[in-house]
Every structure is written in C-alpha cells, then in structure tokens.
Amino acid sequence: MTSEAAVSGGSAAKALRRKRLALFLLCFGPPFLYLICFMILPYGNVFQYSFWKKELYTVAAEFNWENYARVWTNPLYRTVLFNSLEVAAIVTVCANLVGYPLAYFLAFVARKHRTLLYFLVIAPLWTSFLLRVFVWKLILGVDGIINGVLIYIGLIDEPMSIIIYNRFSVCLTLVYIFIPFVALPVYAALEKIPREYVEASMDLGAGRWRTFVRVILPLSIPGVIAGSIFTFCLSFGDFVTPTLLGGPSGIMIGNIIIGQFGAAFDWPFGSALAVVILLVVLAMIALAAAAEPRAKARIA
Amino acid sequence: MRRAAYRSSRLGERALTAFALLTFAFLYAPIAVLIVFSFNDSPILVFPLSNLSFKWYGELFSDGDLLRSVANSFLVAGGVVPLTLLLGVPLAFALDRFSFVGKALFERVMLVPLIVPGLITGLALLLVFTQTGFRLSLVSIMIGHSIFVLPIVVIQVYARLRRFDRSMEEASLDLGATRVQTFWRITLPNIKTAILGSALLGLTLSFDEVAIAFFLTANDNTLPMHIWSMLRHGITPQINAIGTITIVVSILLIVVSLRLLETKK
Incomplete structure (x- = not known):
C-alpha cells in the first residue's frame, strides 16, 4: 500500500489514505462497537454488580465486599468452589489422557480413513451438548443400562446407586464431553510439526521413544494448552452436567449461581460467584500465555 | 511418503489403534443409546428393551x-x-x-x-x-x-x-x-x-x-x-x-x- 502511495504523489496519496481509513472504520467500527456494548460492558458490569447489595426485593448500589466475604467464609460455598476446581482439574487431566493418544493416533498411526476418523472426533462437538449429558442418565441411572446389563447377566442382584448422582458421574460425563476439545487442538499441533525435525531426530540416533519425548511432545504442548484451557474453564463453569447428574455431592459453582438468579433471587451474590469464574478464566489465559513461550523456548 | 520414517513400533501401533477404537466406542455408544431408546416401545426406560416403535416420534408432531x-x-x-x-x-x-x-x-x-x-x-x-x-x-x-x-x-x-x-x-x-x-x-x-x-x-x-x-x-x-x-x-x-x-x-x-x-x- 505504501509503495503505491509513494508513486502517486502528494494529494493522491492523502486521498488514498483517507479512503483506506474510511474503509477500515466501516469494517472495524460496527463489530467493535457491538462487542463493546454486548460483551465488554456486560462482563465488566458483572464485576460492578458483585459489589452491590441485595435488599428485600431490590438491589442497592452500595459498594461492599460482603458477597465475596460470603463466598470465602461460608463453608458451603467454599466447599462447592473447591469441589468445582477439583472436578475441572480431574476432567482436564483425564480428557488429556484420552484425547492426546487419540490425536496422536490420528496424526501418526491412522493412514487410511483419516478424514473420516477426524470427522468422528469433531462431530460430537456440534451435536447437542444437553442431550449428550442427558444420555448418561440413561446409562448410569438406577434403571439404566449398566445396572440393567449387570442384573441381566447376574453379576448383581440390586441396582447400584453409587455410579450416579455424585462426583464420579459428573466427572465421567464431562470427560466424555471434553475429549474432542483436547483431541482437536492436539491433533492440529501434531500435524504442524515439520517432518524434518522428526526425521532429523531419528537420523541422529534417537529412538522412537526419545524422539517422542524430546521432539514431538514439546512441539505439541501448545495444542495441549489450548485444549486444557477450554476443558478447564468450560467444565469449571458448567451447570447442566451437575444439575442432571450431580446429586448432593456433585454440586458445582454453576448450580449455586443459577440458584442465586432463580429462587434465591440474590443477583449481587450470584454476580460475585460469576466473577470468581471469570477470574479463574483470566488466570488460565494468563497461565497459558506464560507457558507457551517457555514451551517454545525449550525446543529452540 | 517421507512420513514413514517416524513410525511407532508394530506393538505400539496396535496398542494405539486399540485405544483409539475404544475411545471412539466411548464417544459414540451414548449417542447410539439415545437412538436405540427412541425406538423403544415402553414408556419407562429400562433394560432390556421392549418392542420397536415409532410412537415417540408420532407424539412429537402433536406436541x-x-x-x-x-x-x-x-x-x-x-x-x-x-x-x-x-x-x-x-x-x-x-x-x-x-x-x-x-x-x-x-x-x-x-x-x-x-x-x-x-x-x-x-x-x-x-x-x-x-x-x-x-x-x-x-x-x-x-x-x-x-x-x-x-x-x-x-x-x-x-x-x-x-x-x-x-x-x-x-x-x-x-x-x-x-x-x-x-x-x-x-x-x-x-x-x-x-x-x-x-x-x-x-x-x-x-x-x-x-x-x-x-x-x-x-x-x-x-x-x-x-x-x-x-x-x-x-x-x-x-x-x-x-x-x-x-x-x-x-x-x-x-x-x-x-x-x-x-x-x-
């Protein structure tokens, strides 16, 4: 663009520059304003709201820390908060343990039908989340398939109730949901690894295992980080899974929030809990931003 | 294909393939359950299944x-x-x-x-x-x-x-x-x-x-x-x-x- 401008000389260049600016504002302005109005301001507003106070039927705009004090001092909320963090951590680790080998299989082992297999990984992401959570009720429930089969083949006499409505059923369902979230970015990262690096490592006498540990694994870390962020943040703040499969021991922070916006009608306190989730999300982004250059530096 | 230079061992490939197949089964079995149950005659969802029926689909269109x-x-x-x-x-x-x-x-x-x-x-x-x-x-x-x-x-x-x-x-x-x-x-x-x-x-x-x-x-x-x-x-x-x-x-x-x-x- 600049070279063009230099050729056409003074006033023409100015006109061109003005035209470019107009084009930029036309393209960038509306979506920018839209995001300010419906994303930045609303998210910011949650922070503000969390410092307000619930009165009998209204909300008073008086700055106070009470909502946060309540999150921290009330043992119920603190337990739920830590429970949610633990569930998110367990789910992130398990989804990686399953998703990484799956991605590796797609990138290095599957030679035939790779497109079909890739499609099979991606498809669940775009089918109803709600229904894929619900179906675990049919599988794990007291009248469910697992109990039905086990009774049918005579392994147990009475249906087990320990496999549903607790933390196990929540974690299992969330792992099920998030395996593709990990497998896809890891696969993308594995695909991007220049084959020359891998070949060089083999040529220089490193075995398969060492090539994997020293070359492939470090280069796939950005994919692992991306998948883990999605998994951790979205499972931490989910309310659908704990509502349908949680039971008393599987309550998560999302359940408490929808309670505050429903029956409890304490929006400021609900906002304070929402801020906790937002802070966790921001912390994860910061962590990832810090980890990525280090992962790159290690192999450089 | 130059890619062939890096390959897992035979055993490793088999293990990975088996693992991937199990994972695909894990991903798709629940979806299959949903589909199978949708054609199940009985109003209560219990195993084993009763007769094949389209009645739930029929009811949808009158809801x-x-x-x-x-x-x-x-x-x-x-x-x-x-x-x-x-x-x-x-x-x-x-x-x-x-x-x-x-x-x-x-x-x-x-x-x-x-x-x-x-x-x-x-x-x-x-x-x-x-x-x-x-x-x-x-x-x-x-x-x-x-x-x-x-x-x-x-x-x-x-x-x-x-x-x-x-x-x-x-x-x-x-x-x-x-x-x-x-x-x-x-x-x-x-x-x-x-x-x-x-x-x-x-x-x-x-x-x-x-x-x-x-x-x-x-x-x-x-x-x-x-x-x-x-x-x-x-x-x-x-x-x-x-x-x-x-x-x-x-x-x-x-x-x-x-x-x-x-x-x-």
Whole structure:
C-alpha cells in the first residue's frame, strides 16, 4: 500500500489514505462497537454488580465486599468452589489422557480413513451438548443400562446407586464431553510439526521413544494448552452436567449461581460467584500465555 | 511418503489403534443409546428393551409447545447467522488488511466468549438488559448467541483470508477493475465457502445452545430450553426421539459445513 502511495504523489496519496481509513472504520467500527456494548460492558458490569447489595426485593448500589466475604467464609460455598476446581482439574487431566493418544493416533498411526476418523472426533462437538449429558442418565441411572446389563447377566442382584448422582458421574460425563476439545487442538499441533525435525531426530540416533519425548511432545504442548484451557474453564463453569447428574455431592459453582438468579433471587451474590469464574478464566489465559513461550523456548 | 520414517513400533501401533477404537466406542455408544431408546416401545426406560416403535416420534408432531420451541430456535438462529456474518466478515477483513494499535490484544479479547462458560455470558447480558429496561425476548437470546458465534465466524473467515493469494487482487486491479469490483469478483468468491461453512456452524451451535438462553429466555422457549424443562419434569421418552432427530440433523449440517471449510488443495 505504501509503495503505491509513494508513486502517486502528494494529494493522491492523502486521498488514498483517507479512503483506506474510511474503509477500515466501516469494517472495524460496527463489530467493535457491538462487542463493546454486548460483551465488554456486560462482563465488566458483572464485576460492578458483585459489589452491590441485595435488599428485600431490590438491589442497592452500595459498594461492599460482603458477597465475596460470603463466598470465602461460608463453608458451603467454599466447599462447592473447591469441589468445582477439583472436578475441572480431574476432567482436564483425564480428557488429556484420552484425547492426546487419540490425536496422536490420528496424526501418526491412522493412514487410511483419516478424514473420516477426524470427522468422528469433531462431530460430537456440534451435536447437542444437553442431550449428550442427558444420555448418561440413561446409562448410569438406577434403571439404566449398566445396572440393567449387570442384573441381566447376574453379576448383581440390586441396582447400584453409587455410579450416579455424585462426583464420579459428573466427572465421567464431562470427560466424555471434553475429549474432542483436547483431541482437536492436539491433533492440529501434531500435524504442524515439520517432518524434518522428526526425521532429523531419528537420523541422529534417537529412538522412537526419545524422539517422542524430546521432539514431538514439546512441539505439541501448545495444542495441549489450548485444549486444557477450554476443558478447564468450560467444565469449571458448567451447570447442566451437575444439575442432571450431580446429586448432593456433585454440586458445582454453576448450580449455586443459577440458584442465586432463580429462587434465591440474590443477583449481587450470584454476580460475585460469576466473577470468581471469570477470574479463574483470566488466570488460565494468563497461565497459558506464560507457558507457551517457555514451551517454545525449550525446543529452540 | 517421507512420513514413514517416524513410525511407532508394530506393538505400539496396535496398542494405539486399540485405544483409539475404544475411545471412539466411548464417544459414540451414548449417542447410539439415545437412538436405540427412541425406538423403544415402553414408556419407562429400562433394560432390556421392549418392542420397536415409532410412537415417540408420532407424539412429537402433536406436541404444540415442542413445535413452537423448534420454530423459536429457527427464529433465533435465523437472526444469529446474518447478524454474525454482517459483523464478522468485515471484521475478519479489517484484521487481515489493516494493522492498528492493540490489534494483538483485540484478537485475544475477541475470543474470550469461547472460553467463558455460557452461564456467565448469559447472566452478564441479563444484568445489562434488566438495568437498561430492555425486555427479554427471542432477540435477547439472539444477541447472547451472537457473542460466541461471532468469534467463530471471524476465526474461519480470517484464516481463509490469510491463505488467500493476494496477487489475484493485484492482477484484477492492474487489469482495470475498481477496488469494489475486485472485492465482489475476486475476494468474495474466494472466501465464500468459509462464509457458508461458518454460517452453518453458527446455525448448529445456536440451535443447540442452552446456558446463555437459560438466562435470557422470557416466555418463548427455544428447543434446548424446552428440552431442559422436560428433563426437569422427569425423563420422558420423547426426549430420545427429539435427540435422535437433532443429532441426525446436526451431523448432516456438519458434514456440509466441514466440506465447505476444508481448504481446496
């Protein structure tokens, strides 16, 4: 663009520059304003709201820390908060343990039908989340398939109730949901690894295992980080899974929030809990931003 | 194929293949369960299954609330798709062609709604809407959905624009076409499939979304919100029939949109 401008000389260049600016504002302005109005301001507003106070039927705009004090001092909320963090951590680790080998299989082992297999990984992401959570009720429930089969083949006499409505059923369902979230970015990262690096490592006498540990694994870390962020943040703040499969021991922070916006009608306190989730999300982004250059530096 | 130089051992390959097959079984068995149960005759969901029946499908078509919720979901998605395209395509174009202060930051911030759990986006908008007196309706759900569909459109179109060989545009300009003509005749046709693909993706995602809609629904339920309220009232076998239909439709849409988003080689 600049070279063009230099050729056409003074006033023409100015006109061109003005035209470019107009084009930029036309393209960038509306979506920018839209995001300010419906994303930045609303998210910011949650922070503000969390410092307000619930009165009998209204909300008073008086700055106070009470909502946060309540999150921290009330043992119920603190337990739920830590429970949610633990569930998110367990789910992130398990989804990686399953998703990484799956991605590796797609990138290095599957030679035939790779497109079909890739499609099979991606498809669940775009089918109803709600229904894929619900179906675990049919599988794990007291009248469910697992109990039905086990009774049918005579392994147990009475249906087990320990496999549903607790933390196990929540974690299992969330792992099920998030395996593709990990497998896809890891696969993308594995695909991007220049084959020359891998070949060089083999040529220089490193075995398969060492090539994997020293070359492939470090280069796939950005994919692992991306998948883990999605998994951790979205499972931490989910309310659908704990509502349908949680039971008393599987309550998560999302359940408490929808309670505050429903029956409890304490929006400021609900906002304070929402801020906790937002802070966790921001912390994860910061962590990832810090980890990525280090992962790159290690192999450089 | 030079790739063959790095291969897992025979045993390793077998183990990985077995592991992958098990994982695929894990991913698809629940979906199969849903489909199988939707054809099950008995109103209570117990194993083993009773007779094959289409009665749950039949009941769907006489359920007025359900049909209305499907229509509402179409209305919402029908708003989300043009809205996000009108905002997202120019935005992707601006990101591709211009550099400006804070661009890197903007590109990161724009993606935040993808990582923030839906209930936060939903309640954040709910707070703003109630404070400004904006009444909740299908329009509020539409705005809520647009917040996470927009970054998806931008990512897809931006990626396509970056791969697009701009010498074609230069050739067009050299041959005397105006910039506007060049955009319509050269640039747009080259990113058309990315636009269509992300439109279908946006449609599917909006159609399935429940967490944001949960906070922004007034009286008119979308389909997932209708299913949600059915689930709260206890398990009904119609849900499996709805599930089967939505899954089949989603998969069809995904096949089409993946075809479109795939780069031609």
